[in-house]
Amino acid sequence: MMASVSDDAKESLLPDTKARSHLNEKNALQRRRQNGVESPLPHEPISVKQQFSIKHVVFLLAAYLGGGTLCFFLIRNQIKGQKTNGILDAIYFCVVTMTTVGYGDLVPDSKLAKLLACIYVFTGMALVGLILSQAADYMVEKQEILVVRAISMSGKVSPNEILKEVETHKVKYKFIMVGVLLLVLIVVGTVFLFLVEELNFMDAFYCVCSTITTLGYGDQSFSTAGGRIFAIFWMLGSTICLAQFFLYLAELYTERRQISMVNWVLSRELTFSDLEAADLDRDKVVSAAEFVIYKLKEMGKISSEDVSVVMETFKRLDADQSGTLTKSDLMLSQSS
Template sequence: MASNGVEEPLLSGMVDPSVQTKKKNFLKRRYRHSKSAPLAEFFPSETKGTGQIPHTESITGKLHPTFKQVAIFLAVYLGVGAVTFLLVRNQIEGKKTDGFLDAVYFCIVTMTTVGYGDLVPDSTLTKLLACAFVFTGMALIGLILSKAADYLVEKQEILLVKALHMSHKVSTTEILKEVETNKVRYKCLTVFILLLVLIIIGTIFLATVEKLDLVDAFYCVCATITTLGYGDKSFSTEVGRAFAVIWILTSTITLAQFFLYFAELNTERRQRALANWVRTRKMTSVDLEAADIDDDGFVDASDFIIYKLKEMGKISQEDISLLLEEFKDLDVDQSGTLSVSDITLAQS
């Protein structure tokens, strides 16, 4: 088994964010830090939108659906959902407004698992349809969460930092650096502010358009964004439901996002503590012996780095073993080091 999966944190890959995020960061990082230019061309389609290297292109395409693909999934899902529930609208019970709007609204309330119950399926067919739509909807929400996330937040972060530093003038470079250094913190803050805005908008809307008193409006907002959806208060007017379609989707995803970023912040803090502890731990002679990964009799900088990365749990022995084999295949003259002639010979 490739070690990566096992080494991954438990909730790492909800739908598939891991590879994508990792790769994105890795790319960004490359451009900035690496002394090797060619690496930066690894996934050209991601940064430049063009694909000079066909092979790389196909790898990228296979590895993760793009943001655009997710948007198309959502559109198709809502389209199919709306048409389906429009066709069976007589088998759905509850407070109705416009047929099409109700169908979309029902679809959104179902896929986000808010489930107010102000519209409920009333036949075997619609009940089973609702079951099918809630499962696929959940999967889709997971996919949206994994994609929309960083993509949408990144630009807002910069605006946020600009706003925070409005009083003292700072250059764009400084802002970018600040954002990079405290990335997760700013992501968290950005999403939190967005969430507050959505809560306020929702409360005001419910109070004015749906004529709820302020506590009820706030209560309905909380019950909605958490997907609790008791259903004693919900959107019952046509305008209300049109608003709800957009607002419910945005706010439930934003809250989920906030929880995730908050958790990431926590994880980061812990990982940093662990890494620091490992880095500064005293070496013993036993460590020294163990660190000589290539058994060449001495511990150079690279040996030391690999040993410490292993200690931090960032890489596994399996990662190392596989690459060590690869190295041995390349090292044709068995000198223990790679030269241009080695790789020319090995790859010819």
């Protein structure tokens, strides 16, 4: 993007990039067909989540709950409250602590027990925030296609169209998926408390809401052995599910605001001051690449600092100061 580069060279930058991208997509699609994979989206990104290990998460969760259960079982006499079975109460206490629900039906009653509880809650919050939420996001992403298929069931939709729809509206379908799952967990929890814990319907629903929001007043909780077995699994799933629900809600709101901003930027009329601002090399001509960079900055996709850093790297690599990068430039920059 230096002054010495011709306008034709500048204009050809984007078409060449597009052609190379199309060629790469075509080659990737051919490789997938040769391997017997049936038409995932050609432009489908390879994300870190696709390499996510559920076994790793299960191992960490089992180690965390196992270690906590052993510790709290050994000091069970230093924990007071409504007790059922030693091991079951220890596991239940671990889950109530790590999810920060804190009913108060079981509480530490010694300095050692309180110290262990403090350590356990901080490590539990880290585990839920960094690992279990990521695992939940991964599993929801794997189920998105089922949501799209269910929505598109009335019409004939090809697998390619389904995958394209999932990729285009990823956050929306994650939000729908988690919303449905959250509703199911609320209903199941309410019914269970009503039938097994013998709470009235309003108290059962109230207990469910205070649990999944981690409010945990403690006036209603799981007090039977069967209830605590159910709570160990239900509490962990429901609290994480609610957190993911609000996360996707925030992402969906942000995404729609960004789309509105992009539409406004692309539809508004260009002014002379816009042309001056877009002319990065001050040669009185705005190339296609300069126009793209200006519009991306206006959309908030990149900042002036981002452009400056990239341009500094370009200038450093452009050893002969020609305004273009060639093999000789790279050889010169590497040898210096």
